[in-house]
Amino acid sequence: MSVDLDQTPRSLLVCDQSSFLDEKNRVSSQVEQLHFNYKVSVLLPECSSTPSHLDSVLNSFSSFYLIRKLPIYELLDKHFLETSVYQGSVYGLSYRTRIDEDNCVALTPDGRLFLSLDKDSFQVLGVEGKPSRFNHRTNSRFVVSIDLTDSSMAPGGRSYQRLLTGLRSRLHLKTDFLLSHHPGGGASLQPLLSRYDWSEHRPEVSSHTLTHLSSPDLQSCDPHSFLEWLGAVDANISCENLSSSFLSSLVCPEPKTTLSRSLRVTICGMLLPQDVHRLIQEIRCYLEQPRLESWVSMTVHGFVDSPISWGVHEHGVLRGGENFYSLLLFHDHTYRLHLATGAHDTCPP
């Protein structure tokens, strides 16, 4: 029997095309549904320095906290639930845990706690859960999803006690944890932070000027070629190759133009969808003024090891765990949105 070597695991690319003026455009909901964003990269063609408005938005991205060795049962602390979770908009994600080998935890702004556990931990915890969708042959990973705002999970209740005892006495799940709060920052998180070793971090902004950049014709370029070109720009890969070159035959898709001076701005950290949304609005304002080039591209990468992506759908890593979207905005308020996922993921919204 021969094995088919040509097959590759599933990947999905969703291409949306619409206008911000269309009432039915869903960009804001799509942006909000990717809860845990790791990196945003903006490409401004024919621009030599970051426009001040854009710069101030980038520098006002919410800061986030890293708590070292946080016992997960602390997230069930009554005071924390009342001051932060019930009010909405707490984002939490375990840090430096890999979803293909470790236990991962996520807390979404709507007050839901997601635990992605290996089989042993799941059985020790003793709380209801489901086998992961991405188990292969044997059930080796389980997902526990708990709505902390549900009345059955009120502090003191039976389900609450069961989960608390499971996390505190049986599983002893401890992990470095990233935490962010919107709006208002850390005031309501202080009591929790003060009990552990913590640090505050600001998202890191960096910019890079690109000269003589070849750019494809955006109207005729197919989505995969466009994303490849954008990836080459972000990774500093030269597209100036000959088809006969030994090392690389990567070229900018034809027809192409040359942009004399472009700017790539990136911001890294744990970024909130609300901040990304503000950035989109600011880019739209930027595009309203007459420019040499009438487009801007923005790419948002999600966390690879988040237990959920695209809303609250289960997410996993098979080879890459990529979940990102790339928004191409034009001055006439039309946009093109490319949402991409790897094998262990659901279809983007």
Next chain:
Amino acid sequence: MRRDDKKEESAVFQRVVLKNASPYHYMKVCLVLGDESTRLSAVELKHFIITGLKSLHGEVGAALPFDLLKYDEDTLTALLRVHSRGLVKLWSSLTLLGSYQSQACAFRVLQVSPFLLALTGNSRELQLDEGSASSSSG
């Protein structure tokens, strides 16, 4: 008729879902050598990978087209591009490459994706060191 409506048309919501349509796959790999002082140029690295393809998949394998998009000589880290059909062949030959000029070596595959863009935003690279922390308490 259609031309007159062009403005209207462009505002209409359109959604296309492409499944497994990526023509290429991209790999981020790192070469680990027994003797860490050894340096390879980009051309030498590509030639080395081709010899690996040849020893595992023969002459046909050696003819598999792939690109070395980027290479960092200091960290021996490279970005490769290969047609999706050739991914398994390239990956398997990288795995089985065990010696470079009679010293032990191994390729670490750091990331594989059908999107080059995904390789520029890997959250596993997020480093939150003490140095960048603005406040801390015990």
